[in-house]
Amino acid sequence: MSTPESQNPSASDLTTDDASSVSKSAAKKAAKKAAKEAKKETPAAAAPSLAVDEQDPLASNYGEVPLVELQSKTAEDVSHWTEVGHLTNALENQSVLIRGRAQTIRAVGNKMSFVVVRERGFTVQCVVTVQPDTVSRQMVKYVAGLSRESIIDVEGVVSVPSVEIKGTTQQVEVQVRKLYCVSRAAVLPINIEDAARSDVEIEKALQAGETLVRVNQDTRLNNRVLDLRTPANQGIFRIQSQVGNIFRQFLISEGFFEIHSPKLIAGSSEGGAAVFKLNYKGQEACLAQSPQLHKQMAICGDFGRIFEIGPVFRAEDSFTHRHLCEFTGLDVEMEIKRHYSEVMDVVGPLFVAMFDSLNKNCAKELEAVARQYPFQPLKYLPETLRLTFEEGVQMLKEAGVEVDPFGDLNTETERKLGQLVLEKYGTEFYILHRYPLAVRPFYTMPCHDNPAYSNSFDVFIRGEEIISGGQRVHVPELLTERAQALGIDVKTISTYMDSFRYGAPPHGGFGVGLERVVMLFCGLNNIRKTSLFPRDPLRLAP
Amino acid sequence: MSTPESQNPSASDLTTDDASSVSKSAAKKAAKKAAKEAKKETPAAAAPSLAVDEQDPLASNYGEVPLVELQSKTAEDVSHWTEVGHLTNALENQSVLIRGRAQTIRAVGNKMSFVVVRERGFTVQCVVTVQPDTVSRQMVKYVAGLSRESIIDVEGVVSVPSVEIKGTTQQVEVQVRKLYCVSRAAVLPINIEDAARSDVEIEKALQAGETLVRVNQDTRLNNRVLDLRTPANQGIFRIQSQVGNIFRQFLISEGFFEIHSPKLIAGSSEGGAAVFKLNYKGQEACLAQSPQLHKQMAICGDFGRIFEIGPVFRAEDSFTHRHLCEFTGLDVEMEIKRHYSEVMDVVGPLFVAMFDSLNKNCAKELEAVARQYPFQPLKYLPETLRLTFEEGVQMLKEAGVEVDPFGDLNTETERKLGQLVLEKYGTEFYILHRYPLAVRPFYTMPCHDNPAYSNSFDVFIRGEEIISGGQRVHVPELLTERAQALGIDVKTISTYMDSFRYGAPPHGGFGVGLERVVMLFCGLNNIRKTSLFPRDPLRLAP
The missing domain is CATH 2.40.50.140 (Nucleic acid-binding proteins)
Known part of the structure; x- marks a missing residue:
């Protein structure tokens, strides 16, 4: 009809x-x-x-x-x-x-x-x-x-x-x-069709002489409950759920189990000023910037292989497309026998399994996202590429980009390196390891052959960092030395420091931002699109 | 040999x-x-x-x-x-x-x-x-x-x-x-064998004239990293992980998906004074007392059926065996067609599946817990018993315990009712529904036939409440009226109130404390035993 x-x-x-x-x-x-x-x-x-x-x-x-x-209707089928x-x-x-x-x-x-x-x-x-x-x-x-x-x-x-x-x-x-x-709905502040429209459609109409409504990011977030009803958002948050689910199921199958560490802590977990402080029954407390300290303490408590999914809090004044004041951390910590490559041996297969599963099981959701925000499927290899930081610096140098060999990469050089890696190896997902020690947190294990480097790694998707990890210092004396060298007040984290005195297994781990994984897998341009009710320095509502 | x-x-x-x-x-x-x-x-x-x-x-x-x-050892198998x-x-x-x-x-x-x-x-x-x-x-x-x-x-x-x-x-x-x-471990402040000893063993030795070391709760928690190494604790936290896992897998199989709502919010989520406040970039912020407001907002955003596992914060000065200042909330919210029994239809089978799975898949862990803290396996029915609050009051009355028919039960009467239910129905797990409206939060849907009651329920294990849930008010005018009647400042939760103005599906849900589930399933006497690093009014460390 x-x-x-x-x-x-x-x-x-x-x-x-x-x-x-x-x-x-x-x-x-x-x-x-x-x-x-x-x-x-x-x-x-x-x-x-x-x-x-x-x-x-x-x-x-x-x-x-x-x-x-x-x-009051009686229960019914x-x-x-x-x-x-x-x-x-x-x-x-x-x-x-x-x-x-x-x-x-x-x-x-x-x-x-x-x-x-x-x-x-x-x-x-x-x-x-x-x-x-x-x-x-x-x-x-x-x-x-x-x-x-x-x-x-x-x-x-x-x-x-x-x-x-x-x-x-x-x-x-x-x-x-x-x-x-x-x-019955009241008159809407934004229209769902308007919020669901792609820029492509708006441009096309404009060429045909017609002006269509474009709903900007802030208007969407101010009216998030309506914005969430668009097909793209219905897809994004189901994909997000699936990312967490695969993360857990993969790790459980590898002998990990889940912990819940406290978010209210006495000392800051990562150091620095970017910490929310509050009064805890007369004591000064911080909101954990990561589960780092407590997941390592759980390892000292013989938990062997653990993971956590939970909120992390950063009071940074970062006004970028990729920073939030509150996001969901996916954290892993594990005993290792000999070498930090054992941690990378978990990271690679975990994310390949995740990407495979998303492509297979979230096809409809990915399609819904792509209709509004067109993107190319992520290119990744079955076995994840590993490059050393030195190799990365060399690739940049050969491409005419000079970077400090013992400094960190910035957003621009990370992106450039991502392009070079894609051209040379055909992947948008890779691990860069053996980072300069100077740019890593105090708990990072130095390399023995060159203490200017460390047993650590970052992982990149589409030229942006999503994972940081590495081997941790399990020797209490060296840990104290490293913390003091970086100006950390060890008194505020004494219960953490003490955890290593009663026999500490060699261990390592990594942390991932859930919102970043979804953003970069779907090629989105703003992390606010993958956070249900985003929190940034200017936004505490809705 | x-x-x-x-x-x-x-x-x-x-x-x-x-x-x-x-x-x-x-x-x-x-x-x-x-x-x-x-x-x-x-x-x-x-x-x-x-x-x-x-x-x-x-x-x-x-x-x-x-x-x-x-x-530095080269990666090896x-x-x-x-x-x-x-x-x-x-x-x-x-x-x-x-x-x-x-x-x-x-x-x-x-x-x-x-x-x-x-x-x-x-x-x-x-x-x-x-x-x-x-x-x-x-x-x-x-x-x-x-x-x-x-x-x-x-x-x-x-x-x-x-x-x-x-x-x-x-x-x-x-x-x-x-x-x-x-x-190499330094001299230990507590011995693992001492920390792993059951009271039964200590009593037995005492009768034989030998005094064995008993490590008390606070000493354990002060040395939590050592305490966690006992077989009982190794079991408890693997059981805890399994509870979360079954919760998720069951709900995913029923069409739910997982969300992550913000913990930093502008207004308090449940009202009352028991809220941690902090400065958020010049604005006053609260730590969410539950994901209540945002999970309902997600329902207004057409998310249909959702769950969340995450920390919740209560600044209460409660010094009991069952209260913490930070615990892990298991939260569910779902659209309903007609009646809050649809929510109870999820709760019952979910927990029965959980108990079945724990008994089957965590036998070793439960055994390890029982060796130190002996307990009887939980008695529960394949189909969860439902009693109305009125029926519960009547059972208490017949047993000679008079309670206010429109007030709440206290810990003692809850325990008494648990005994009566066990004697009469042979179960330590049951649902009590149609609670008096006066003892429920402002967002609870009243019963139409008697507005002194509400479309809500609590769930009990071994005589203690572990789950609260019910149907929510989805009509904005009624919601405002209820909030004002309970003295809530609706201005502080205006983005929540506004969410219901643009078409709100009838919905309901429930919340569970993860630590309480594990504590009561294992018949433990203190919630600090099932929290990895517990936070109470006196404890912010380790």
Whole structure:
């Protein structure tokens, strides 16, 4: 069946919402206006909708769901509900019950309304046509008067149109018999279609003389709850979940187990000023900048091989695309027998397994991200490339880029080296090891043959660092010496220092930022896109 | 082969360590003494051990491992190492290489030494006897001079003694050919055998006229890195890891995914004074008391079914066996179609699956815990019992315990009700639902038929509450009304309140404390036993 929506999937919907915003201030105004209107509105639950015509003999087929229905209905089998994403040709002529959001609503005359219903990123077109025994004119009018993003329950029969439907993810329609509003949305400060639009689409339209709304990053974050509803964001956070899951499952299969170390600690974990301080029952406390100290202490407690996934806090004033004040750390620590390469032997296969699994199991999610933010799949080798820092410096030198052989690489030289490695080895994922000791934390084990270097490594994706790791100093005297050399006040971390006095196994480990992994795997340009509710020096809300 | 250790596994070892402590102050003194001695000691790695006789032609078979060996040795296959836990009869007459701690060291004359080597809770006896081509008298002496808890590498041949070995977990011995010390332990403030001893053993010995060392809770926590090495603690934290793992895997299989919500927030999440405050770049911030607000906001962002595992912070001055200032929250939030029983439909099967899996997959760990802290396995039903709060009050009443029908239960009445339920229904795990509204947080959905009750529940293990959950208010006007009624300053949580204005699906969820689950499943008497590095009003270290 051919319908207005399938013939003309988007044109008339693109600029219809007068609250759509192109700038931060416009968004704020819109948000205020929307909030105001929301307050004026009759509560969906407190009173019956004015739109239901009490004289209509078919009035029971539509209207607002009274709150009491959602508070007290006897428990029932929920299996007769169908997910929008499961609506396929196989269900043709069957009656279904779905719940989702009214993404777009269109009336065609006074006998027909169309509602695109969206549930978790999947969309289906629902057709409301006047029918003698089920659908009244009043019902069609009621549906046309629904607000976008309202939650609705729809009962109807699945039909398969003769032409392809272009504006929805599902290739069937629902011929509506009953439709109830569960939660009515106020006027939106940003429109989901606007927030879901790619820059490519905006540019294309511009060339055709049409101006489409572009929602900027700050406006998105100010209205994060709406922004999260876009298909790209639905994908990003499912991918994020999968990254954590593979990380854990891989490590568990390798004999690791999970710990939870304290975030409230007495001394700073990594030193430096970038630490949030607070009053802890009269004592000064810090928020852990990483689980470094306690994961090493757990190793001294004979935990053998451990990992942790948890928040880490950095009070840095970094206003970059890749820094946050709070992010999710993926941390690993393990005993080693002889050499820090044993740690790299875990890192490589772990991430290759992760990339393989994401490509295989998150194909739909990656596609949803790529539709809005186009990117090339990550190039990586089955066996992860390892280069020494010296080799990296040499490659840069040969390419005409001089860097301090005992200093750190900066963002620009890291990116350049990433390009060179890609050209020479065909991979965007590699390990750079034997870093200069001077640029590593105090707990890093020096190299024996040249104490200007250390038994440590960084790992890069698409020219950006995502992992730091290495062997730790397990000899208490050397640890004290290194801490003092770097100006650390060892008194503040005395319980950590003392942990190594009662027999300490040689060990190493690494730390990864979850948000960075997702950002770089998906080729995104800003870490705020992969943090659910990002925290940076200017943002503590929502 | 019969040996002194296997004939007489423990008697002479029980009180030999003069630094063993029975009280906090003694432990502190011992710790100071140990630290002092550790500082005086020659660093294991910086100089060769004085104990190695340079004139000994077999001197290369023992001694300290130079640090350089652990810094720079070329990467090698680590598969020729054997874990202590894998040493069985099947390896008889084979040469093995192990690393572990010297748990006990005993010399018998000057021709023989015994070392019990422990790795991750597993122990094996290693025999060092003078042999013409491998083991010198000097080596036997060197071994006898090792300090307890030092990390050692042992190369030797597996033998099967003709009589049962009683003091170790493994039923074989290792006839030592080479033995090197990797990390030498200073004098210990607490002895691992003392820390691993059960009260039952201490009482038994006392009846036989012998006084054994009892290490109290605070001494343990002050020396947590040593305390963690006991078999019970090795078990507890592996069980804890498994609880988190089953929680995740079960929920993922039910269509949930994992989120990471911010811990730094502008307003308090649960209200009340029990919140840690800090300065966030000039703004006042709180540490989240739970992920409540943001997990609900994620639901408003169409995330459908989500969970989170992460730290939660409570600044309460609670000095009980079951409260911590920082613990690990297991949180769930989900859309519901009609009724809060849909949430209970997840809780019951989730925990039954968890208990089943723990009993099946953590048998060794549970055994290790029970050896030190004897407990009866948890009694639970395949289908979780549900009682209404009213029914619970009635059961208490019939047992002669009068409680306020619209107040909360206290620890004592909860425990009493647990007993009654166990007697009547044969389960120590059950759900109590339809709680009085007055004792629940502002976001709890009232019951429609009696607004003195709410669509909420608690879950109990062994008479103690471990889970709180219920349906949330998704109607913005009602939410504001409820917040104001409970004296919440809605301005501080405005971004949360606003999330419900743009269409909010009916939803519910629950929160669990990870440490409480492990504590109560194992019948432990203090939550500090199941927190890796516990934080309470008096403890911010180690």
